[in-house]
Structure formats: C-alpha cells, structure tokens
Amino acid sequence: MITIIRQITMSAILAKANQDVSDGVIQDLRYKDGGSVVFKYPDYTIVKYHTLDGNDDMYIGTPDVDIHVKDK
Secondary structure, X not given: OOOOOOOOOHHHHHHHHHHHHHOOOOOEEEOOOXXXXXXXXXXXXXXXXXXXOOOOOEEEEOOOOOOOHHXX
C-alpha cells in the first residue's frame, strides 16, 4: 500500500488565487487597509487579511463570506 501525503500551504493557495486573477478566471477585491484581499470563486471565498494593525489571518469559506468574516 502506498500512502501519498500532500501538503497544501497558505502560500500555494494564495499563489493560485493570484494566478486565477491574472488569468481572468476570477476578480479580486483589494482593500487599502494594508493590503487585505478577497478572492471570490463560485463555490467558495478566500479572505486574506494584511492590515496595518498586524492581522495576517486567512479564511476560506462559503461564497457569501466577505471582508467582515473576522467580525462574525
């Protein structure tokens, strides 16, 4: 039996999302709070915070998730 372990990193997820923006697959919403960004896919949303106060969190959720996800 062969076991394959795949590791998915936050950097790889963000690189793919940025590539999808460059390729015109999705659009992103960028915020002037230090660099936070929301990537909207049909089936899910990625919110990557990069705020001036040091928030560097990332959330992956349902399509209705928005920049305010940390407040919920």
